Amino acid sequence: MTTTAPTQQLRVVAAPGHRHDEILTPAALDFVGRLAAAFGERRRDLLKERRRQALRLASGSPLVFPMVTAAVRNDPSWRVAPPAPGLSDRRVEITGPPNRRMAVNALNSGAQVWMADFEDATSPTWDNIVDGQLTLLDAVERRLDFTTPEGKEYRLTDRGRLATVMVRPRGWHLDEEHLEFDGHPVPAALVDFGLYFFHCAQRQIDAGCGPYFYLPKLENRYEARLWNDVFVLAQDLLGIARGTVRATVLIETVTAAFEMEEILYELREHSAGLNAGRWDYLFSIIKTFGHRTDFLLPDRAKVTMSAPFMRAYTERLVRTCHRRGAHAIGGTAAQVPGRDPAANEAAFAKVRLDKEREAEDGFDGSWVAHPALVPVCREVFDGVLGERPHQLDRTRDDVEVTPADLLSVRRISGPPTPDGVRTNVSVALRYYAAWLRGQGAVALDGLMEDAATAEIARVQVWQWLRHRVVDREAVEQILDEEVAALGAEYPRTDLDDVRAIFETTVLRSELPLFFTPEAYSRHLVRRTEAQA
Structure with a gap:
């Protein structure tokens, strides 16, 4: 598709690094520049709206399901796109930064999906960002390897299936100051998305999958609509069929929890479901309502997923997803095995209980942060799913969640x-x-x-x-x-x-x-x- 070139050139304002020229090609930078030209101002407006919404809620405005989108919620006919190749079975997903060691371990782990995380698991130094893109390119080309200073080698297995790659770009609130467009830093989300999409989208399609993403920190349907428009333009620019991109949205802000169906609707052509992000969700609760004493939380270790407001959040997520034909993915098991067998056994037991709750609630899969937890999570979901790839047929019509249920924090209050x-x-x-x-x-x-x-x-x-x-x-x-x-x-x-x-x-x-x-x-x- 022929498009008008951006009036300003995207500039790199960082020293060159090893193999950076393979990622920061003129064509790739032009592609990111086109995305910045098309969406930079709109992204700034949405960030201003975030601040206005925060002020409204702080001044006492109620948080409710939007009345203007009632028709979307009440219309039973619409569905998201069917699962894309490589995303039908997602019972175990492993997460981690896109460095070479993590990539090899994750791709070889036996998990169905690896979520390569530029957001929460990456310190955004310029070298980390560009090296992460090189890692993904090498992974798609199956030339990924790594040798530690001690001589330990990491190689992609030539036996069995590697995990499907999903990329989590940084959130809308972050800038990438090593790239400038029209005198401003480029939105970090567009950098992470754009560089990966430009270099790897067609390669992934040729390999039988596609360019798949996790979208963090969204606060409302308008931010989901912006991502959908980014996907449409990116596909058009590279001559890729619309609907090839798929994205799972992390419902990790309390305002997004009130617009789950609307977010799926905005992304329906490109949707791969929703994910429940525990710590960011609690973080959002405090940011949004921290000025109120009835939202005072006890020690974070005491705020479990069985808390009433967390149950309301996760059960609404499963019901919303399955009603619309979308995957519901559970939260992270963050335990890291150590050298103490007794401690490991206790940690694995805790992970098992958490995953049993998710599988029984209807989730189609869940996250782990360490390869050693993959078998635990798989065994639990195997026990519920059997040979089925998911449980989208469990529509959870028994679940009815009100705004008050989502905000019932005071029922677990207690002193730190x-x-x-x-x-x-x-x-x-x-x-x-x-x-x-x-x-x-x-x-x-x-x-x-x-x-x-x-x-x-x-x-x-x-x-x-x-x-x-x-x-x-x-x-x-x-x-x-x-x-x-x-x-x-x-x-x-x-x-x-x-x-x-x-x-x-x-x-x-x-x-x-x-x-x-x-x-x-x-x-x-x-x-x-x-x-x-």
Whole structure:
């Protein structure tokens, strides 16, 4: 399809790196520039609307199912597109950053899907972003390998089926400051999507699958509509049939939970279902209603998926998806096996119970964060699904969820414990330190933590301080102790930077919406003028 060229050239403002020229080709940059020209202003308008909505809810406006879209919810006739090749059976999905070691392990793991995560599991250094694209290109070409400094080799198996690749680009709220278009940073979502789509979409189609995505942090149907329009233009620009792209939306904001059907409707030609993202969802609850005492949450470990408002959220997700012929995918099992057999047995038992709940509720599959958990998750879903690829026939007509059900947080309220406060401070600090070192996913205390867990950790402390259920001096003392402990564990860590991120994202009176944008601009961006 012939289109008008963008009036401005997309520019790389970073030093070149090893093999970067394979990804940052003139044609690929032109493609991303076309997406930025078409959608950059609209994306900025939607971010402004996010802020307006936040102010409305903070001022007391009720959060309800939109009246203007009642016809969409009440119309029983529409369905999303049928499952695409490689996405019919999704009983086990493994998640992780798109680095070479993770990619080999994930593709070989026996999971049906690997979700390559540029969002929560990637520290967005420029090298990480471009190297992640190289990893995906090499994976599609089946030339992916990796050898550790100790000599351990990782290779793609030549036996059996590799996991289907799905890519999670960064959210609409993030910029990529190493690329400029018309004097502005390029939306990071369009960079991650555009580079992968340009290089790998046709290759994936030729391999019998397609370009598939996970969409994070959406807050409403308009943001889903924007993604759908991005897909349409991208397919048209490269001469790919409309409907080839498929995307699963993570319902990880409370406002999106009120528009599940509308989000599926906007993406119906390109939809691959919805996913329940636990920690980001709790993070969103606090961000949205943290000013209210009836939304005060206890220690995060005590907010389980059996909490009434979490049950309402997940059961509505399954019912919504299956009513429309879409997959419902469960949340992450983040346990990381260690050397203690007894601890591993306890962790596996916890994972099994969590996956049994999801499978019995009607989910079609679920996430794990470590290859060792793939057999546990598969065994559970095998027991429910048998030879069937999914359970879309379970429409869950027994489920009726009201707005009050989705917001019934006060039924699990309780004071934070000293251990809970310290754990949150410790997790946030240690994750920030790893993120500054270029690690977006890090094992802490037997769990694979990413940006989502760091976010819930920090906003809980902020909420407790705001409502004075935790003493500020006590938090500052814990902060001092945990920073000192971090310095002893990682002597080369820039403790001033780690502490600064904590203080600016936790101890301010106004809660920053995310820790990542400011931390990224201040600490991860290394701009060197270079014409692509």
